[in-house]
Amino acid sequence: MLKISNLHASVEDKDILKGINLEIKAGEVHAIMGPNGAGKSTLSSIIAGNENYEVSEGEILLEGEDISELAPEERAHKGVFLSFQYPVEIPGVSVTNFIKTAINEKRKANNQEEMPANEMLKLIREKSELLEMDRKFLSRSLNEGFSGGEKKRNEIFQMAMLEPKLAILDETDSGLDIDALRIVANGVNKLKNENNAVLVITHYQRLLDYIVPDFVHVLMDGKIVKTGGADLALELEEKGYDWIKQEQEV
């Protein structure tokens, strides 16, 4: 599904990623963990195509196609989805109107007709129920005045609507109480199948109790320094990151 090789990237001449290699196959869940400033969010932004970062080396393949020169919307049309750590507010644009626009832009890019209104409505109903969202929520302005939990739930709702091939969840657990965390994780699990893949970026092991990863990678100082199974997350939770640093230095 996704293959990243030797990815180097910088922002304002500061090197942040220093040779990332990562392969995610369809049907897999990967988690990237690491201390603050390791480059976790940078990696997710770069996969999504944020042009504030300069990619100096390496390639990003999605289903064998190099997407590193594509505009962010083109990547989205090909099935990349990023659940933002800090979703932005767009006053006056309702959740419904926004997702309708997103879906139809994607369909347009893939030479499909606009989704008929009744089909859209049905889909919205189905997916909002999956995320236990109040109907009133759908008519509110996008992220405006949303609580942290509502924002994240809305991100996963959009993911459910867009059915991406690769979903990147950037710190989706931050700002969530335990109930919201369960709902969000449950949503992600229901959407997961053998044709798509999920990349979870997180600080804490907590979310991984609900979304169980096949692989856990530790990102430190712009590089993946250790890879393991779900157990590695537990170990990190218990021992922190220092031991890996020491292991590296040895």
Add this chain to the structure above:
Amino acid sequence: MAKYTEDDLKVELETKEYEYGFYTELESETFPIGLNEDIVRAISQKKGEPQWMTDWRIEAFRAWQEMTEPEWANVHYEKPDFQAISYYSAPKKADPSKSLDDVDPELLAMYKKLGISIDEQKKMNNIAMDIVVDSVSVATTFKKTLAEKGIIFMSISEAIKEHPDLVQKYLGTVVPQKDNFYAALNSAVFSDGSFCYIPKGVRCPMELSTYFRINQAGTGQFERTLVIADEGSYVSYLEGCTAPSRDENQLHAAVVELIALDDAEIKYSTVQNWYPGNKEGKGGVYNFVTKRGLCEKNAKISWTQVETGSAVTWKYPSCVLKGDNSIGEFYSIAVTNNFQQADTGTKMIHLGKNTKSTIISKGISAGKSQNSYRGLVQIGARAENARNFSQCDSLLMGNNCGAHTFPYIESKNTTAKIEHEATTSKIGEDQVFYCNQRGIPTEKAIALIVNGFSKDVLNKLPMEFAVEAQKLLEISLEGSVG
């Protein structure tokens, strides 16, 4: 991978094109350039006006000669040479007394290009339309249907002849001849415009609409609109404007007067899309307009405007809340791009008791444009319990444009309640990226954000108009014409 910067955003915004910039070959009769008393008389004579009308014009002209152009607005432009303009131009074959079937096919083709198909209009939309090209009204639709309800909807030239009593009684009562420099000029030389009278207790069953088009080069357009809603009546009125793209500046100086008698309501909506000039700021229409409404007891006037065109806009649709319990509303979206300048807002003059006014202004600036809101809320000494709420929001795109707010408040009554809120925001790269990530391209993302920003005002427009206005916002700000 190039970094997406403010500059890129700016470039995209600047590449818009003006869709209505075509010129139609119409055989026209155009007066020689220049202005003097003889020209004023000639206009009046050409239109076969009664003596009182000619005298009224001459009085205005004499006053105008003594006046100087106002300079207080936050706009900078080369003053028009009033002796270099032709004050009368009419498509030769237009004669409003004839039926639509007799209209010049060239004219019909032009309407089609503008998206106004009169045939379709007749059948489908519940909108009666008066079309003004250059100086004269060329077609008024639905006259018969309206006449059955006693509604008079015709060009003002016809009204002067057919309903002189009404015109004479109300013309200049809200915007006097000497009100200001441009109003005086308009009073002297206005060539046509629309007239509308809704009788007592009648609810106008359809939207009334005027479409203004400047076609001829080197002409000014000075139309005059007079809307009278008699006691307890209701009317919704729409106004649209376009002009060909030309290098020189064209002058448009209109006057609109609204009179809402006791318990009447007038809703007046404008989508103004005069040619804004090119990317270098060359050409474009100077839009110097005086619009004012008078509310008697329990009456209500709502102004809604979407201003995307003109090189320079100077316009303050206002309400004089004379009657007790009367209500004035002003909802405005003003978009400026490239070198456009807009100084627009409203005046709410509270004279009666328990009068209420609401002002919602949304200014959107891009390119090197300057967008100013200027508003006056005035509470008179006997306006007990007057209330006003004003909200002025500005949205900026890029770093070379400006947004300015000039609110003036004058209160002579201590029971008045006046609220003013203002915000300024910028379309953020993060907002655009968020939309991009969801598959929404930058142009569409900007349109979405702008529409969201303008929603409170767009919602006030009649349905058909709201769709058109949304499209217009997109065209005004997007990279390519959608």
